[in-house]
Amino acid sequence: MPKEFKRGKLAPLPSNVLIPERDLDKSPILECRRLGIDFGGLRAVDDLDLTIGRTEIAGLIGPNGAGKTTVFNLLTKVYNPTRGSILLDGTDTAGKTTVQVNRMGIARTFQNIRLFHNQSVLDNVLIGLHNSMTCSLASSILRLPSYWKNEKIARERAMEYLSLFGLESHANELAGSLPYGAQRRLEIARALATNPSLLLLDEPAAGMNPSETAELMENIVRIRDTFQIAVLLIEHDMNLVMGICEGICVLNFGKVIAKGSPEQIRENPAVIEAYLGRKGVAEA
Amino acid sequence: MMNRNKNFGRNLLTFAVVIAAYAILQPMVLAGSVSATLKGMLVPICAYVAMALSLNLTVGVLGELSLGHAGFMSVGAFAGATTAIALQQAVASAPLRLAIALAVAAVFAALVGFLIGIPVLRLNGDYLAIVTLAFGEIIKSIFNNLYLGLDDRGFHVSLLEDRTGLAEEGRMIIAGPMGIGNIPKIASFTGGFILILLCLAVIFNLVNSRQGRAVMAIRDNRIAAESVGIPVTKYKMMAFVISAAMAGAAGALFSLNYSTVVANKFDFNTSILILVFVVFGGLGNMLGSVIAAAALTILPEALRSFSNYRMLIYAIVLILVMLATNNPTLKMLIGRTIPKRKGAAESA
Ligand SMILES: Nc1ncnc2c1ncn2[C@@H]1O[C@H](COP(=O)(O)OP(=O)(O)O)[C@@H](O)[C@H]1O
Ligand SMILES: [Mg+2]
Numbered sequence: 001m002p003k004e005f006k007r008g009k010l011a012p013l014p015s016n017v018l019i020p021e022r023d024l025d026k027s028p029i030l031e032c033r034r035l036g037i038d039f040g041g042l043r044a045v046d047d048l049d050l051t052i053g054r055t056e057i058a059g060l061i062g063p064n065g066a067g068k069t070t071v072f073n074l075l076t077k078v079y080n081p082t083r084g085s086i087l088l089d090g091t092d093t094a095g096k097t098t099v100q101v102n103r104m105g106i107a108r109t110f111q112n113i114r115l116f117h118n119q120s121v122l123d124n125v126l127i128g129l130h131n132s133m134t135c136s137l138a139s140s141i142l143r144l145p146s147y148w149k150n151e152k153i154a155r156e157r158a159m160e161y162l163s164l165f166g167l168e169s170h171a172n173e174l175a176g177s178l179p180y181g182a183q184r185r186l187e188i189a190r191a192l193a194t195n196p197s198l199l200l201l202d203e204p205a206a207g208m209n210p211s212e213t214a215e216l217m218e219n220i221v222r223i224r225d226t227f228q229i230a231v232l233l234i235e236h237d238m239n240l241v242m243g244i245c246e247g248i249c250v251l252n253f254g255k256v257i258a259k260g261s262p263e264q265i266r267e268n269p270a271v272i273e274a275y276l277g278r279k280g281v282a283e284a
Numbered sequence: 285m286m287n288r289n290k291n292f293g294r295n296l297l298t299f300a301v302v303i304a305a306y307a308i309l310q311p312m313v314l315a316g317s318v319s320a321t322l323k324g325m326l327v328p329i330c331a332y333v334a335m336a337l338s339l340n341l342t343v344g345v346l347g348e349l350s351l352g353h354a355g356f357m358s359v360g361a362f363a364g365a366t367t368a369i370a371l372q373q374a375v376a377s378a379p380l381r382l383a384i385a386l387a388v389a390a391v392f393a394a395l396v397g398f399l400i401g402i403p404v405l406r407l408n409g410d411y412l413a414i415v416t417l418a419f420g421e422i423i424k425s426i427f428n429n430l431y432l433g434l435d436d437r438g439f440h441v442s443l444l445e446d447r448t449g450l451a452e453e454g455r456m457i458i459a460g461p462m463g464i465g466n467i468p469k470i471a472s473f474t475g476g477f478i479l480i481l482l483c484l485a486v487i488f489n490l491v492n493s494r495q496g497r498a499v500m501a502i503r504d505n506r507i508a509a510e511s512v513g514i515p516v517t518k519y520k521m522m523a524f525v526i527s528a529a530m531a532g533a534a535g536a537l538f539s540l541n542y543s544t545v546v547a548n549k550f551d552f553n554t555s556i557l558i559l560v561f562v563v564f565g566g567l568g569n570m571l572g573s574v575i576a577a578a579a580l581t582i583l584p585e586a587l588r589s590f591s592n593y594r595m596l597i598y599a600i601v602l603i604l605v606m607l608a609t610n611n612p613t614l615k616m617l618i619g620r621t622i623p624k625r626k627g628a629a630e631s632a
Contacts, residue, residue, distance in 0.1 A: 076511060102513035114508035116501050126494075127501045131513045133494045137522065140493035141486055147493065154494075194512050 003214065005221055007246050010261050013051070018260065020246045023053030027090055029105075029198050029230045030075070035084035036254075037074055044070045046254045048084070052198065052247070057224055057231045059245035061265075063275050067254040068234045069111055072200050076108055077101045089197065103131060107196035109187040111203050111234070117176030121167060121186055124175050125158040128193030132157075161189045165219060181212045185219070192223065199223070201233040205240050213237060217244050238276070242266065250275060295488045298571040302484065305578075306477045313473060322582075329581045330476025331357075331538035336561040336577035337483040337570060338530035343559070344568030345491060346523040347503030348405075349413040351555050352420025355400075356393045356531035357538065358550035362427055364389035364536020365464045365545055366457050370434055378470040385470075385540060386479065386533040393532020396423075397525045405520045420555050427547035432458040463546035464539070471540035479537055480574070483530050487570060490526065499523045 008020030019028060028051045035048040045067045052058050060068050073079045075086060077098045086093045088104050096104070107128075116124050135150040162168045165185040170178060175186060184204055191199060201220070205213045217240055224231055235241050241248065242262040250258040250265060252274040258265055265271055309326065312318045339353045364385040375381045404415050426443075433440045433456045458464055490496040498519045501509040510516060539545040561580055565572025 078507070098510040099513050099515050102511060108511055110508070110511075114505050114511075116504040116508065118504055119497075119500065123497060127497050127509070127514070128512045130494060130498055130501075135494060137495050140495050141489045143489060150494070190512060 003218065003243075005217065005244050007244070007262070008056070010247055015051075017049070017051040018247060019051060019053030020056050023055055026054040028052055029054050029056075029089055030232070031087040032075075033085050033087075035071075035074060035081055035086060037070060037079055037082045043254050045074065045251075048251075048256060050249055050256075052230050052232060054197075054230060055224060055228050056246050057220065057233070057244050059241045059248040060232060060234045060251065061236070061241055061248060061275065062251035062257075066251040068251055069202055070254075071251070072108055072202055072234070075101075075200060076106055102194055102196075105195075105197035106200065107191035107194045107198075108200035109184070109191055109202055109204060111206070113180075113183050113187055115175040115183055115187060115190070117174065119175060120172050121162065121175050121178065122155070122158055122171040124186055124190050125161050125193050126154055128161075128190040129154050129158060130194075132193075132195060158193065161193050162186075164192070164223070165189050180207045181209070184208065185216070188219075188223075192227070197229050199229055199231045201231065201235075203234055203236065205235055205237045213240055216240070220244060291488075291492070294571065295484075298484060298488075298574065299481070301571060302477070302480055302574060306473075310473060310477075325582065326473040327471045327476050327541040328538060329578050330473065330480055331534045331541070332558065332561065332581050333574050333577040334476070334479050334483050334534035334537065335531055335558045336565065336573040337480070337487060338527045338534060339558050340562045340565070340568065340570060340573045341487055341490075341523060341527040341530070343562055344566075345487070345496070345503070346499055346520060346527070348520070348524070349410075350416040350527075351413050351552070351559070352416035352418070352423075353531055353558055354550040354552070354554035355416075355420035355423035356397060356528045357535035357554065358420075358423050358427060358547060359393045359396050360389035360532030360535025361539035361545050361550065362430075362458060362464065362535075362547075363392035363532065365467045365539040366432065367536075368468055368470060368540055369455070369457055369464070369466075372468060378468070379472070379475065381468075382470045382472065382475050382537075382540060386475075386536045389536030390529040390533040393535070394525050394529035396532075397528025398521065400528075401521045401524045405517060405524060417552065417555070420550075420552060424547045424551055427458070427463070428461045430458050431456070431460055461546065461548075463544055465544045467540060467543050467545060469541060469543060471537050476537055479533055483533075484570060486526065486530070490523075495519065495522060 008022050010018040011021040011024055012018055013024065013028070030050065030052040032048055032050040035050070036046045037044050048071065060071060062068055070079070074081050077093065077096055077100075088101070088106060091104065093101055093104065116127060119127070133150050133154050135147045138144070139146045159168055159171065162171055165188065167182060167186055167189065170182065175183065178186060184207070188199075188201065188204065204220070205216055208216060220231060220233070221244055223229070233241075233245070245262060248260065248262060248265045249256060250268075250271050257270045257274060258268045260268070266276070309318070313323060313326070335353065335357060338356075339350065342348055342350045342353070367385040367388040368381055371381050371384060375384065400416075400419050404412055404419070407415060429444050431442045435455070491500070498509070498514045499522065501512075501514055502516050502519055506516060535550070558577075561577040562573055564580065565574070565576035
């Protein structure tokens with residue numbers, strides 16, 4: 001029997017956008033206004049308004065090529081928006097780089113996994129901890145006490161992140177040698193190590209079997225509860241999306257065709273037409 | 285276990301090999317039981333080993349192909365020899381003067397590395413290789429046209445022709461295409477040995493640190509590295525400048541082993557020669573670089589009749605490197621045959 005997760009009820013902000021009720025008293029972590037990007041003549045994303053609550057688990061769904069990954073690339077400044085604005089925790093990210101946006105609190109995983117394959121599992125997370133470590137180049141090369149202290153603390157923290165995903169026994173293996181599902185989990189651990197306030201997951205369950213997916217759902221909810229962060233995830237597995245997402249945004253041809261709770265999305269005729277189909281409705 | 289690096293064993297082995305080689309050769313040198321040819325080659329071997337380690341930091345650890353590494357060697361050779369000449373009276377102790385000359389050379393080369401790095405590190409792959417190649421040639425041209433004299437009023441510099449206007453008792457140090465003459469031959473095998481140990485320590489400590497992991501993250505997946513907040517240009521620059529500094533020190537050691545040094549010694553062929561050491565030794569494999577540089581420096585002397593083929597081998601290796609950096613299948617193949625610095629089996 002699939003596990004039931006507690007999902008927050010959506011409630012309107014003064015601006016009428018919906019976020020989970022428990023986040024109403026806190027300012028939203030993300031606000032996109034009329035966001036858009038063109039690739040030549042193609043409007044890959046157009047007129048996207050998206051608001052995410054402080055501790056919300058939100059879903060971004062839609063058919064292949066709808067522009068979901070492009071939204072992540074806009075949020076993380078891999079691409080600069082052609083139109084519109086992105087407010088992260090109230091601060092406009094215009095003119096910021098990928099690196100700066102990460103330091104401001106956005107971390108992500110990739111649809112096509114991007115691990116440091118030739119480095120150990122532990123090193124992958126240590127790289128994620130880069131900006132929370134402080135030792136200087138001189139202390140690293142001269143092996144000053146601050147190096148050892150820094151390194152010890154970082155390794156302990158890295159092991160904690162690995163244990164969140166049951167990867168601690170693989171710490172010394174090469175990241176590239178892990179099975180597919182474990183690589184996806186390691187990517188989340190690495191992203192989490194950068195201490196984000198908004199975690200973007202691009203198809204985290206792709207290639208996972210049902211039991212791995214069930215475990216992933218628990219992990220995502222647990223991460224949100226433990227770290228009190230927001231999660232925005234792209235996923236085609238409707239059990240996962242409908243099971244843990246509180247707010248859902250549906251894209252088609254770069255445009256938002258529906259927004260709302262899983263219950264609302266499931267019954268939305270435009271979504272059924274463009275994406276879910278009859279079968280999808282039956283499943284979900 | 286926690287504080288030990290996963291490549292602890294291999295690093296230890298590398299140090300052991302270098303120390304053993306010194307421990308065997310140095311008493312033989314002192315006892316006079318090495319041939320004159322080998323004795324004369326000890327310092328150049330040390331310089332080439334340090335060069336190979338330096339280039340391996342750029343190519344193997346940072347993952348950028350530099351074809352102008354002799355340029356940094358050249359900067360170091362000229363800066364080091366100039367320093368040694370200028371301090372001839374002021375510093376009596378030859379080992380101390382050698383140490384100062386190497387340090388000054390490293391600083392100058394690092395500075396040049398930084399300046400070159402600003403435009404070069406924005407480029408990727410083949411473009412970077414081509415620009416570093418041009419850099420090597422430019423450095424050569426500059427030193428071929430540089431005149432530097434020293435008298436009691438200080439240093440005098442001019443370009444293209446000698447307009448230094450030295451005082452009578454002044455000394456011409458760099459004389460354009462004639463290079464530097466009357467260099468005090470203060471380089472020693474022990475000095476070279478210490479330089480190699482220092483290079484190894486710096487590289488190993490860097491690789492197993494926050495900074496080194498950032499450098500390798502950029503090499504392995506630039507987009508992922510940026511996504512976790514690693515500033516790409518800063519860490520590329522860091523590795524490149526450290527590599528340049530090592531090459532500078534190696535160049536100074538090299539020049540202080542001969543009575544004269546000319547800019548043409550540090551040409552494209554020298555850059556490629558060092559790249560050959562690195563590729564033969566294995567990208568990222570420091571022990572391999574040490575052995576390849578030493579063996580391939582001795583070999584042409586040992587087999588003089590074969591030295592004609594050297595250029596042919598360079599050409600083939602260079603083409604293979606180009607292919608390997610562009611061809612995923614070949615890359616994988618090479619990755620499998622060359623011992624990886626991050627071998628899983630090495631976990632200490
Ligand atoms: N860098 C790019 N240049 C040109 N077109 C792009 C680029 N990135 C994405 N696209 C196009 O934008 C559209 C949306 O792509 P994507 O965001 O990857 O879709 P999804 O993740 O929803 O499957 C596709 O038509 C894709 O071809
Ligand atoms: Mg996608």
